[in-house]
Amino acid sequence: MKSSSVAVTGFRRRFFSGVSDRQWSDWRWQLRHRLRNRADLERMLVLSAAERSALERSGGGLPVAIPPYYAALMNPDDPLDPLRRTLVPVVGEWQGGVGEAADPLHERRDTVVPGVIRRHPDRVVLLATGVCASYCRYCTRSRLVGGRERLTGHWEGALTYIAAHPEIRDVLISGGDPWMVSTRRLDHLLTRLRAIPHIELLRIGTRMPMVLPMRVTGKLVAMLRRYQPVVVSLHATHPAELTPEAMQALARLADAGIMLAAQTVLLAGINDSVAILRELFQQLLCNRVRPYYLYQCDPIPGSAHLRVPVDAGIALVERLSGEVSGLALPRYVIDAPGGGGKIPVGPVTWVGREPGRILLRNPHGQIFSYPDPP
Numbered sequence: 001m002k003s004s005s006v007a008v009t010g011f012r013r014r015f016f017s018g019v020s021d022r023q024w025s026d027w028r029w030q031l032r033h034r035l036r037n038r039a040d041l042e043r044m045l046v047l048s049a050a051e052r053s054a055l056e057r058s059g060g061g062l063p064v065a066i067p068p069y070y071a072a073l074m075n076p077d078d079p080l081d082p083l084r085r086t087l088v089p090v091v092g093e094w095q096g097g098v099g100e101a102a103d104p105l106h107e108r109r110d111t112v113v114p115g116v117i118r119r120h121p122d123r124v125v126l127l128a129t130g131v132c133a134s135y136c137r138y139c140t141r142s143r144l145v146g147g148r149e150r151l152t153g154h155w156e157g158a159l160t161y162i163a164a165h166p167e168i169r170d171v172l173i174s175g176g177d178p179w180m181v182s183t184r185r186l187d188h189l190l191t192r193l194r195a196i197p198h199i200e201l202l203r204i205g206t207r208m209p210m211v212l213p214m215r216v217t218g219k220l221v222a223m224l225r226r227y228q229p230v231v232v233s234l235h236a237t238h239p240a241e242l243t244p245e246a247m248q249a250l251a252r253l254a255d256a257g258i259m260l261a262a263q264t265v266l267l268a269g270i271n272d273s274v275a276i277l278r279e280l281f282q283q284l285l286c287n288r289v290r291p292y293y294l295y296q297c298d299p300i301p302g303s304a305h306l307r308v309p310v311d312a313g314i315a316l317v318e319r320l321s322g323e324v325s326g327l328a329l330p331r332y333v334i335d336a337p338g339g340g341g342k343i344p345v346g347p348v349t350w351v352g353r354e355p356g357r358i359l360l361r362n363p364h365g366q367i368f369s370y371p372d373p374p
């Protein structure tokens, strides 16, 4: 890595002083040295009571995993630090809320063969793996990631299913995080998918460019570009994730001609403000990443403390739409409980009808009349 942020440099000096640049920039070294439990976290962060008691509960829950690189971006003294809240559990996770479910989107029901979720005729989600570099506390697949469900040895069956359905044109490789798979094995998977004549588009969903940008090696990028068109859909949460390291990773992907899109989950106290979202979306765009979806947080068990009321989400989106380019504005969606798919929600802009005209409301609340052809 060329340069790194001041926070990262100070953190390295303090906790990993004997570690060479080469080790620090090696994604496998970062994975091996992830913070996994209370003892690891306590060494580097001043834990709050809510964090400590969540970490003391053992077994059954969503695992904890934080690469040292990402831990370096967290404020060690502030439990409300936004990046910290995405990965460090709090007791709220153990408190059930109304309407919560382990599988709110009914993905199990829409699983056609192990690891393939199909809700649309033309595109499927392929869960390449069940593991991630880090575990987001609001993960929509918290039911299965991090070893909570078995997800191995299913690729052959998935490929057979996709090959047998010529109406599928688009495969969204997700997980878990597909980039946890070695570049060699991923290369093999993409070769097999590209050998299926009806597959037009390959998409890969990952949070690695934000939590572990070291994963974006020259070798990974050179491999990916052999399978174009490839869209990398990255999970970005907060503008503080756009460090020099992350920006370099995005530039490598963009320079290889890989289309970049971003998905963001709206999270209470983490990114639910106009200023933060504006900065995130604008900076993503400047790094050649098109903000694609802003998700309402799914009602997984223990998510109440992270979910924003939909009315508040719509108000945020309305204010944003008056302030940034349409290119920087993702579509705000609710992935419908019960498997209805992503449903856009947003400010009401179509407010009435007059003879031969419709009435429209702009983001500033002004009403305009448009002559509607009969």
Ligand SMILES: *Cc1c(COP(=O)(O)O)cnc(C)c1O
Pocket: 117, 118, 119, 120, 123, 124, 125, 172, 342
């Ligand atoms: C999100 C999703 C897709 C992809 O939807 P796009 O709107 O094309 O990005 C496909 N299948 C499932 C099951 C999904 O959840």
